[in-house]
Amino acid sequence: MTQTLKLIDIELEDYSLENGLRVVLNPDDSIPVVSIAVYYDVGSRNEREGRTGFAHLFEHMMFQGSENVAKAEHFQFIMKAGGTMNGTTSSERTNYYETLPADQLPLGLWLESDRMRALAVTQENLDNQREAVKEEKRLRYDNQPYGEIFDILGSMVYKNFANAHSTIGSMEDLDDATVDDVRDFFRMYYAPNNAVLVLSGAFEVKTAKELIEKYFGSIPSQTKPPAIDVTEPAEVAETYRKHEDKLAPLPAFLIGWKIPPRRDPEHIALYLAGKLLYDGDSSRLYQKLVKGEESVMQLFGFTDERRGPSGIMIGAIPKADMDLDRIRKTIVDEIKLMASEGPSEEEMDKLRNQLISSEVRSSQSSLSRAQGIAECTLYDNDPSLINRELSQYLKVTAAEIQSAVDKYLNTDNRSLLDIVPSGNSN
């Protein structure tokens, strides 16, 4: 029942500067806005023991000023121009982006190029941002019930230190960071040859190329950063842990499995299986647990998509006084069922329509397009994949989903994290 829909390809032009900076341009004049995305090939996966939280701390430092931009002026320039901006750090990369009225393209390129070439790394900036990061950790992780559980599960599923530690890092490691450490980190990872620049929105290609050459062309390249090893054994690192959470009002649990890297066909099949299992009111586990057994207050799951070995996590906050083992058995049984019979025709139709809808929706936003293109360029070295990704997902068959579930999820090779409330808040 899926009707055919011809989606228009995103127009792309990609090239590299002499200093190694990869550039991709996506002109689209529907609305007079432009989004700029700069992705640096550094994430928590690049951190070694004793230096966790560095990539993320560094993301904060990047907003503290550069040679020609005073401390915190980055925010101010963007806001003054009527733009929005942010940056995020993940295991895979650090990204910086802004969306501006189209006439302010030069401003965005000036700001991004100045901090790429000459970030102001000072003791004062380091100290201030270290405190801000600690507050962020307190706000999001320490002071929230269930704040840390995804990080804990990550450390159970992945064995390799590069994959297993959290992006926010430890307070002790952050305290140990010196100004020299930060300068070295900058030089190594924040180089044009270690970055991708994407523009999406309303601009003239010729003008954009000239501006990019003007602002980025003279930034010197640096030595390539050291290669990292993100290989994992097939087994999860730890199969069971109990974690006491002083702020949690109810017990909860999370289960994690290790799955192949993001572009592997089996990873894609498992991502789709995940959607059928836990995504939306018609998902199997929602209907079985939230509705059927009425045993769960909140069901959640996601695919931890990485360039290397990845993960799938499914969890629940059960209602009070529920039998957690029984809920987990339902999850395991549902996985067994999908492993033996695979998804139905209706479920495959649903997946196809959802994938197409999602693609259309995100293609409306210049920022979504820029980010998607940047990922394909940084991770896969092929920006044109942005126009072919959807078909990779659409061509997955029910049999492929069934077989991937059987191989990777229908197994005892998984991590179970039990979260137990231990505070007064009952």
Next chain:
Amino acid sequence: MSENFRQTAPESLGVIPFNIPNPTKTKLSNGLEIVLLEDRRHPIVSFRLAFRSGDINDPKDRIGLNAAMASMLNEGTEKHTSKALAEEIERFGANLSVSEGLDNTIVKASTLSMYSGQILELMAELVLSPVFPQKELDLYKQNTIEGLKFQRSQPDFLADEQVSRIVYGAHPYGINSPTAEDIGKLTRTDLVDFHANTFLPNNAIMIVVGDFDSGSLRAEIEENFGGWNAGEIRNPELEDLPARSRRTLTIVDRPGSTQSNIVLANLAIKRDHPDYFPVLVMNQILGAGASSRLFMNLREEKGYTYGAYSRVYSKRYAGMFEATSEVRTSVTGESLKEFFYELNRIRDEKASDQELADAKSYLTGVFPIRAETQGGLTGLIVSQLLYDLPADYLETYRENVDAVTLDEVHRVAGKYIDVDNLAIVIVGDAEEVIPQAKEFAEGLEIFDTDGKEKDAESYNKPANGAVPVNVAGTWELSVEAQGQKLPVTLVINQAGDSITGNLESMLGEGELSDGKVNGNSVSAIAKTEFQGQEIELGIKGTVEGDSITGVMTTSMIPIPLEFSGLRK
């Protein structure tokens, strides 16, 4: 070192005009307003069926009714069970949901345009023939009651509960959540009646933006909704808003909290007030974003927090101004000082021309970005219609922002930031917060996380006339640190209500300072070394005879360490 052109910010390439085209407006004979805006750029359609009826329309003895009715619309219709509905909608890759708030309830859908006919039909089912099955209602009630417990573990919720109560008083805006008792009272008949009374075509607007042909779509809307009968619109029962005569401090005690959630709030303007644009610009300068005064002070300069902001909530009947931040517990007092510094500054001194220009250029510049996606554009149109803003509101938005003057910003800051009568609400560790915050207000109320008021007198005050108990001696303690029990020896010398001494453990030794005894409460600070670093350990205990229990806190560890022990 830099090339010349890098030394200053570059010029604009030349502003590209942007205008939102005007939607077409018609009405069905039953009063349903239809607003259509064709947008063929992407093969999707966004629907919003918006009702000017919300949580404030709840009868006084049926709080939570509108939210229940709204949530239950997709839990079963005459044609489809809850499960079948979920399957139908998700099979099309579409979204169909209901959102409710204090003023309005909106049925929202978005879909690929090739399925828009089917989705419109499903919307009509939800709105015209919901069944509110008893079984689903029972589940909803059970889940909602469980959810309320969970809510109480969220500091934001706890702050909001107090702020709403204090600022809005008995007005329906003062209720931020039903209680378990409220939910327990709801019956299926209540929902059926409430739906019939509030879901009226003459109280609703159907807004559609996207890839469709207006003529055909209007006919489809007529087909689906034409038979819907108009009815008498009942306005919500409103109460007078409370008048304030002093600043108050309300604390929600969350012992051991590593942060204080601070909210400073007072009544402000409603959505269609003529001061809307000056207030918008003033708030942009003060605290709307990351380059505003509050953020720059409390986060960038002082490092107290991850973020500090101010917001103006303007609803249909009233509104509120609020300044907020989540700060390290130990700098609660300093943060309040900075908040008041900024709130007074924007009232006492005119802002600078530069700040005014920057605020305006943000608000006007960001406007097209908000309208970039179909969802964003639809949201802007829905707001304009629901709040009965002028027909040219979106067209003239940027002009109105540009017209605001420094004098107007100064005037509205003085008028709507009621510095002397603010409600200060802090969710955090009461024992730590009270001494830091009490100087900023008259009056102190304390609540626990269940929302129950506690006796403020019993917090952190010396028992009147109580003789300090004898705490001198050598105490052998066991401290719970990260799953392990650590033996610690505390040697205390006492002179009246002050104590000195030292603390010894296998990790180090340190002298006590700031030692006090209040009745049977003991407190002190020990400076000691831990893994080569000097740390401050806060010690607080309660003595009963020869036994002591309490907590130790240090900034290195996010949660307090419980201890107990005996005097030798």
